[in-house]
Amino acid sequence: MTEYEIYSYEAFRRKYEDEIRIVERAEADDLNQDSLLRHELALKSERPHFARMDESHILELTSVLRNGKPTLAGIMLFSTYPQAFFPQLSIIATRIPGTQIGDTRPNEERFIDNARIEGPLDEQLRGAIAFIRKNIRTTTIISPENGERMDAAEYPIEAVRELILNALIHRDYSIHTQGMPIQLQILDDRMTIINPGSLYGRLTIDQLGTIQPDTRNPVIANALEVLRVTKNRYSGIPTVRRLASETGMAAPLFENTRGEFRATLYSPLARTTLPSVMSHEAFNRLDYQANGQRPNSRRRIRPEERNAAILQFCATPRARRQIANFIGLDSTAYAMRTYVQPLVVPGQLVLGLPDKPQSSNQTYRTA
Numbered sequence: 001m002t003e004y005e006i007y008s009y010e011a012f013r014r015k016y017e018d019e020i021r022i023v024e025r026a027e028a029d030d031l032n033q034d035s036l037l038r039h040e041l042a043l044k045s046e047r048p049h050f051a052r053m054d055e056s057h058i059l060e061l062t063s064v065l066r067n068g069k070p071t072l073a074g075i076m077l078f079s080t081y082p083q084a085f086f087p088q089l090s091i092i093a094t095r096i097p098g099t100q101i102g103d104t105r106p107n108e109e110r111f112i113d114n115a116r117i118e119g120p121l122d123e124q125l126r127g128a129i130a131f132i133r134k135n136i137r138t139t140t141i142i143s144p145e146n147g148e149r150m151d152a153a154e155y156p157i158e159a160v161r162e163l164i165l166n167a168l169i170h171r172d173y174s175i176h177t178q179g180m181p182i183q184l185q186i187l188d189d190r191m192t193i194i195n196p197g198s199l200y201g202r203l204t205i206d207q208l209g210t211i212q213p214d215t216r217n218p219v220i221a222n223a224l225e226v227l228r229v230t231k232n233r234y235s236g237i238p239t240v241r242r243l244a245s246e247t248g249m250a251a252p253l254f255e256n257t258r259g260e261f262r263a264t265l266y267s268p269l270a271r272t273t274l275p276s277v278m279s280h281e282a283f284n285r286l287d288y289q290a291n292g293q294r295p296n297s298r299r300r301i302r303p304e305e306r307n308a309a310i311l312q313f314c315a316t317p318r319a320r321r322q323i324a325n326f327i328g329l330d331s332t333a334y335a336m337r338t339y340v341q342p343l344v345v346p347g348q349l350v351l352g353l354p355d356k357p358q359s360s361n362q363t364y365r366t367a
Contacts, residue, residue, distance in 0.1 A: 004176050004259050011174065012201045012214065018174040019073040019217040020063040023085055026070040028059075030085075031078040035120070036064070039078070042226045063219045072173055073219040076121050083118045086178055091117040091128050091164075093184040095135040099270075101185070116181075121168050121220070122229050128164045128184055129157065135186050137269060152247075155191060155265050159243040159252075162236040163193050163263045169221050169230070170261075172197025177259070189270035190308075195261040205256050206345040209237030240265075241347065241367070250311045251348035251367050253304045264304050307348070310339060317352050317363040340364060 001009075011018070040058055043050045050058055059065040064074035075082045076089060083090055095113040097105045104110055113135050117127035136154040167182045174197075183194040199205070201214030215221055224230045237254070240263075244252050250266040313326050324335040343349040344364070352363035 002258060007174065007176055008172075008198060008200075016174070018172070019219050020066060020071040022066050022069045023072055023075050024069070026075055026079070026085055028065060028068060028070060030080075031064070031070060031074060032080045032120075035078045039064075039223065039227060042228070046226065062223065064223075071219070073217070073223070076173075077220065077223050079120060081118070082120055088179045088181050089173070091124050091167075091182045091184055093117055093128060093131045093186075095186045097188070099187050099189045101187075117184075121224065122227070124168060125161070125164055125229065129161060131184070132160055132186065132191070133157070136191075137267075139269070154267055154269055155249075156243040156247050159240045159265065160191070162240050163265070165224075165230050166236050166263070167193050167195040167261075169224065170197070170200065170216055171195045172200075173217060188267070190264050190266050190304075192262055192264045192304075195263070196259070198259060198261055199256045205254055208254055208346065209241065245367060250308060250315075251343075253307055253348075254346065255304060262304070266308055306339075307343060310343065311348060311366045314349055314364050314366045317365040319361075319363055323364065 010016070036055070036059070039062075040050075040055055043058060043062070050061075053061070056065075056068075059074075063071055064078065065071065070079070072086070075085055079085070093113075093115045094111050096110070097103050097112055102110070105112070113131070115127075115131055117124050117131065119127065132155070133153070138151050138153055140149050140151055164184070171177070171182060177196040180196040182196065183192075185192045185194070197216070199213075200216040203211070203213040207213075221230070240252055244250070244265065247268060249268045252266075253262075253264040255262040255264075310323070310327070314323070318326070320332045320336060320340075323340060324330070324332045327335050327339055329335045340349060344351070347367055349364045350367050351357060352365060353359045353361065356362070
């Protein structure tokens with residue numbers, strides 16, 4: 001295990017509270033008084049037991065201050081410029097040409113657009129959404145109800161907002177990751193949000209959106225809930241999945257790796273035409289691109305690209321043998337165990353006969 005993996009395990013087991021560690025260089029005066037007042041008024045309005053408390057008592061009880069000094073949560077929520085204390089607790093946003101990091105434009109530019117998004121957490125949320133709106137495509141659709149033309153964003157903004165909020169609230173704020181910003185990457189065929197810190201506690205990928213998770217940063221989560229920045233906690237992942245399905249997108253991909261959590265949305269405007277049968281070697285080296293071409297490349301694809309290819313192939317219900325042929329495997333059992341079941345567990349693939357999972361007539365369809 002790496003040093004960070006050991007720390008993560010201990011942080012959950014011993015209930016470390018990284019978000020409320022004192023920021024020694026900061027003083028109470030470094031917090032924005034207008035923001036604090038809005039928080040205080042919202043608390044007193046929604047939670048009557050705060051009504052008779054003075055401001056200093058409230059700030060201590062809510063862990064914005066500890067012993068009169070700002071906590072990390074207090075700084076990230078209410079400081080005018082938190083990056084004066086934590087320069088990397090921000091979002092690095094990039095619009096990358098092509099479908100692979102490292103692709104360039106004809107003039108060899110690596111980025112179409114890039115920005116460092118700073119400020120307190122609510123400002124980072126607004127800044128990230130503004131960057132996304134600026135850098136995604138908009139299509140025009142005709143309303144089936146009244147025939148009027150309407151603009152539709154390439155990605156549902158509500159889903160994007162949920163994923164950005166998830167990153168800001170649930171990222172690891174320990175000393176091990178405070179030098180790592182959240183990354184927002186927009187490519188031609190997908191958008192990925194990379195969050196420092198793997199899943200917290202006992203939660204696993206297949207449980208995302210199905211159970212109430214352990215909360216790494218409850219102070220930050222509660223404050224943003226009080227301020228109405230977020231609501232209906234624990235509903236974010238189901239909302240993202242529902243919106244992706246409703247807008248015709250491939251199922252979102254969630255990955256938990258050493259030290260980071262990734263969420264990927266796939267553009268419905270960048271569909272690939274895939275063959276029905278290929279060699280296993282070809283499948284594992286498939287260069288998944290928006291134009292459907294597979295250039296001669298020795299680059300081994302990442303798991304999310306491989307999964308995206310399977311999910312697109314299964315947009316039409318497929319039998320086990322068809323999927324194995326597509327992947328290029330003789331062993332149907334191996335194809336199911338290695339490639340299909342990991343997509344069935346989180347609900348990205350659904351069974352055509354859910355009451356008969358072992359049926360020889362079973363089919364699999366993208367959710």
